[in-house]
Amino acid sequence: MEEVKKVKTVCRSCHGGCGVIAHVKDGKVIKVEGDPESPISHGTMCSKGLSITQLAYHPDRVLYPMKKNGEGWERISWDEALDTVAGKFKEVKEQFGPEAIMIGQGTGRDFESHFSRFGNLLGTPNMITAGHMCYLSRIGAALITCGRHPAIDYANNPKCIVMWGCNPLWTNPDEYKGVSFWRAYQKGARLIVIDPRKGFLSKKADLWLQVRPGTDAALAMGFHNVIIEEGLYDEEFVWQYIHGWDTFVDRVRKDYPLERVEEITWVKQDLIRRAARLYATTKPAGIHWGVPTEQTINCTDFTRAAVGLMAATGNLDAPGGNVFHQPPGTRSISEFSSHKSLSNEQRLKQLGGEQYKLAARMTIVTPKCAWDAILTGKPYPVKAGYLVGTNPVITRANANEVYEALKKLSFLAVSDFFMTPTAELADIFLPAGTWLEQNHVSENWKFHGYVLARQKVLEIGECWQDHKIFMELGKRMGQQWWDTVEDALDWLLEPTGLTWEEFKEKGYLHGEQKFYKYREKGFSTPTKKVELYSTILERWGRDPLPKYTEIPESPVSRPDLTEKYPYILNSGLRTPTFFHSANRQIPWLREIRPDPIVEIHPATAEKHGIREGVWVWLESPRGRVKERARLNEGIDPRVIVAEHGWWYPEMKGPDHGWDISNINMLTDNSHESMDPVMGATNLRVLLCNISRCEEQEEE
Amino acid sequence: MEKASLRFEKKDCMGCHACEIACKQEHALGVGPRLVWVKEQSPDYIPVYCHHCARPPCGEACPVDAISRNDQGIVLIDAGLCIGCGECVQACPFGAMQFEDQREIAVKCDLCIHRLAENKQPACMSVCPTGCIHLDGKKSIAAVFENKIYQEI
Numbered sequence: 033m034e035e036v037k038k039v040k041t042v043c044r045s046c047h048g049g050c051g052v053i054a055h056v057k058d059g060k061v062i063k064v065e066g067d068p069e070s071p072i073s074h075g076t077m078c079s080k081g082l083s084i085t086q087l088a089y090h091p092d093r094v095l096y097p098m099k100k101n102g103e104g105w106e107r108i109s110w111d112e113a114l115d116t117v118a119g120k121f122k123e124v125k126e127q128f129g130p131e132a133i134m135i136g137q138g139t140g141r142d143f144e145s146h147f148s149r150f151g152n153l154l155g156t157p158n159m160i161t162a163g164h165m166c167y168l169s170r171i172g173a174a175l176i177t178c179g180r181h182p183a184i185d186y187a188n189n190p191k192c193i194v195m196w197g198c199n200p201l202w203t204n205p206d207e208y209k210g211v212s213f214w215r216a217y218q219k220g221a222r223l224i225v226i227d228p229r230k231g232f233l234s235k236k237a238d239l240w241l242q243v244r245p246g247t248d249a250a251l252a253m254g255f256h257n258v259i260i261e262e263g264l265y266d267e268e269f270v271w272q273y274i275h276g277w278d279t280f281v282d283r284v285r286k287d288y289p290l291e292r293v294e295e296i297t298w299v300k301q302d303l304i305r306r307a308a309r310l311y312a313t314t315k316p317a318g319i320h321w322g323v324p325t326e327q328t329i330n331c332t333d334f335t336r337a338a339v340g341l342m343a344a345t346g347n348l349d350a351p352g353g354n355v356f357h358q359p360p361g362t363r364s365i366s367e368f369s370s371h372k373s374l375s376n377e378q379r380l381k382q383l384g385g386e387q388y389k390l391a392a393r394m395t396i397v398t399p400k401c402a403w404d405a406i407l408t409g410k411p412y413p414v415k416a417g418y419l420v421g422t423n424p425v426i427t428r429a430n431a432n433e434v435y436e437a438l439k440k441l442s443f444l445a446v447s448d449f450f451m452t453p454t455a456e457l458a459d460i461f462l463p464a465g466t467w468l469e470q471n472h473v474s475e476n477w478k479f480h481g482y483v484l485a486r487q488k489v490l491e492i493g494e495c496w497q498d499h500k501i502f503m504e505l506g507k508r509m510g511q512q513w514w515d516t517v518e519d520a521l522d523w524l525l526e527p528t529g530l531t532w533e534e535f536k537e538k539g540y541l542h543g544e545q546k547f548y549k550y551r552e553k554g555f556s557t558p559t560k561k562v563e564l565y566s567t568i569l570e571r572w573g574r575d576p577l578p579k580y581t582e583i584p585e586s587p588v589s590r591p592d593l594t595e596k597y598p599y600i601l602n603s604g605l606r607t608p609t610f611f612h613s614a615n616r617q618i619p620w621l622r623e624i625r626p627d628p629i630v631e632i633h634p635a636t637a638e639k640h641g642i643r644e645g646v647w648v649w650l651e652s653p654r655g656r657v658k659e660r661a662r663l664n665e666g667i668d669p670r671v672i673v674a675e676h677g678w679w680y681p682e683m684k685g686p687d688h689g690w691d692i693s694n695i696n697m698l699t700d701n702s703h704e705s706m707d708p709v710m711g712a713t714n715l716r717v718l719l720c721n722i723s724r725c726e727e728q729e730e731e
Numbered sequence: 732m733e734k735a736s737l738r739f740e741k742k743d744c745m746g747c748h749a750c751e752i753a754c755k756q757e758h759a760l761g762v763g764p765r766l767v768w769v770k771e772q773s774p775d776y777i778p779v780y781c782h783h784c785a786r787p788p789c790g791e792a793c794p795v796d797a798i799s800r801n802d803q804g805i806v807l808i809d810a811g812l813c814i815g816c817g818e819c820v821q822a823c824p825f826g827a828m829q830f831e832d833q834r835e836i837a838v839k840c841d842l843c844i845h846r847l848a849e850n851k852q853p854a855c856m857s858v859c860p861t862g863c864i865h866l867d868g869k870k871s872i873a874a875v876f877e878n879k880i881y882q883e884i
Binding site: 624 | 745746747748749751752753755756757761762763765771773774776857858859860861862
């Protein structure tokens with residue numbers, strides 16, 4: 033028996049970043065612990081990361097490359113698997129052009145650089161990610177407004193925190209983790225929480241604004257109204273550094289008087305006023321905003337209005353406000369991805385690029401355009417796909433359409449840990465390594481200024497880290513890559529003067545902190561100012577000023593539907609144990625959350641004869657699914673809040689119960705429902721009805 | 732003898748369940764027994780855990796004296812003596828005594844006594860992002876182990 037060896041690494045059970053010490057004995061990880069020296073997590077870990085051993089050693093994990101034959105799945109060698117994928121891709125490329133191959137990934141998986149490089153060198157502009165409605169969309173909107181993503185600066189102690197549609201203590205917060213927020217809060221920061229549902233943070237808040245789901249952009253304009261009317265803005269900043277301040281002021285005054293904002297958002301005028309005053313008069317103040325603000329038609333407008341709040345109050349790039357963290361000096365993800373290798377001719381073929389201009393600029397394809405191309409052959413056929421760490425059958429809007437589209441592809445390869453409902457549709461399965469099985473300079477794609485060393489602790493079966501799969505597949509397609517994963521990391525790190533081996537010892541790098549950088553260089557926008565009046569949107573023929581657009585399927589916009597579907601379904605309620613569609617097969621986590629939960633107000637429950645714990649049907653114009661009812665007095669009786677991401681790994685394949693509790697059986701992905709420049713799909717707000725399931729399983 | 736016990740500040744428990752998984756990992760427990768667990772009653776979270784009672788009802792209920800309190804006030808169960816009758820599970824007023832079906836014995840929180848000896852916080856406490864888990868009876872434990880485990884995260 034060996035001694036226990038301790039290896040420092042970095043978690044990636046969500047978007048990652050938490051420091052981990054893995055305990056290895058006899059070639060097996062027996063335990064993981066938080067790393068107290070981590071600048072991100074300070075020794076804490078969440079339930080997902082702590083369960084990594086149950087994921088890595090799960091009996092259902094697929095440890096070898098597989099191909100589908102007439103009878104089912106059959107183990108093959110890596111050579112055969114990669115040759116098959118490369119062969120099929122070459123055939124499609126020759127016959128239909130590289131754009132007929134789509135590659136897709138899910139939420140941020142820390143292989144964005146390799147994913148995009150593979151796509152660019154292949155020559156396909158059709159790279160599908162979650163970026164159209166998650167984080168990248170925020171970054172895109174910030175890019176055209178102020179040049180760079182302004183992340184909240186917890187390290188410098190904001191005195192007021194606006195938590196807008198976000199709970200970093202439970203779920204992946206992209207930059208800093210929940211513990212950083214908590215430390216700032218514990219130091220006495222005032223807290224404003226904007227959330228349709230009462231949760232832990234709303235109970236802690238000085239002010240809780242229970243907003244109608246999807247109307248955040250209107251609320252932000254309401255904040256502006258108060259700040260303008262009461263003269264709470266930073267006079268010097270707005271005139272010197274905001275482009276179009278006066279036009280913006282006109283828009284706010286004319287279109288967003290507080291009585292109208294109250295009518296739209298359901299938040300009382302007095303509360304809006306108090307919240308706006310608190311934010312504008314407490315210095316420094318930071319806004320931390322989450323995906324619910326992005327996953328509607330108002331995606332771009334909300335982030336633009338929020339950046340406007342930071343700018344108007346002088347909190348932009350101010351310590352303790354929202355700051356432009358400096359990158360840590362590695363090669364950028366964009367350089368690694370070799371975006372320049374994709375010819376202009378190919379770039380112009382990007383699906384939906386003409387319609388969704390901001391998405392095109394961010395090299396994002398909204399998935400709807402890919403499904404359309406597969407199903408209709410228009411504007412050109414998409415024939416083959418490679419999906420990596422993603423389960424779109426569960427996580428993308430309009431699941432039925434996603435399922436049909438993937439089924440119709442003539443060839444699909446999938447890389448994952450398990451046979452998910454999406455993987456079951458593939459022809460080739462490539463076994464991916466978990467974060468315990470990776471060497472990587474992690475977090476290079478985020479905007480918090482850190483990179484951290486995720487080092488390989490062990491290998492399991494024949495699983496490869498996805499970075500290596502991209503590299504080896506790329507080489508078989510004639511692309512230029514490095515010999516080893518570590519050689520690529522050396523190149524990525526080169527400007528920092530460190531090799532991968534040296535970086536591994538160091539643990540992390542942090543960009544130099546500088547504030548008020550605009551005073552020297554202005555902002556990275558065409559006018560060098562914060563463009564509340566966007567010259568870029570104007571050039572694209574879009575409304576250059578932020579606004580609120582009514583949710584396309586709401587009681588306001590579709591009164592004709594409200595008799596049959598009287599409630600607003602706020603879909604996508606997070607759990608602390610699962611990350612989107614992941615982890616349902618992890619015994620420790622499933623024990624805590626065995627069933628999908630839908631929360632309803634007790635009064636609504638009573639009306640429908642629903643008790644706590646019973647199974648209920650949720651029905652939208654597109655279908656119905658069932659979840660288990662939980663009563664919560666802290667939601668509006670007109671709103672129903674439901675979890676997303678559910679499938680049942682324990683159920684027989686190939687279906688694994690993908691359509692039973694999958695909330696995306698109900699969501700809509702029509703073009704009319706999406707953000708007009710980013711193509712953000714609406715995963716959050718729709719109309720629904722609720723009823724008790726006739727048959728109840730054990731309760 | 733001074734009492735040593737965990738104490739959860741309920742108002743700061745945000746229902747993340749990290750403590751539960753850290754505990755399961757530390758004690759190599761599978762599905763079933765939850766030595767610490769957090770009940771959910773939206774929007775509230777109610778931690779359930781062993782209070783290491785001065786006169787533990789679990790110990791009093793045990794017909795074979797498998798449960799005892801050690802010098803630091805930690806209530807421990809001797810797995811070798813437990814006959815799996817479940818009396819202690821019934822007796823615990825907090826619902827903290829658990830039963831492990833596989834081995835057919837009762838299991839309970841041991842305050843991560845092996846970690847305390849190494850100057851480490853109990854597993855649950857070490858991962859809590861809000862720091863809502865505290866060790867009461869600081870003096871006795873600190874005196875025994877001369878540790879620094881009470882530093883806030």
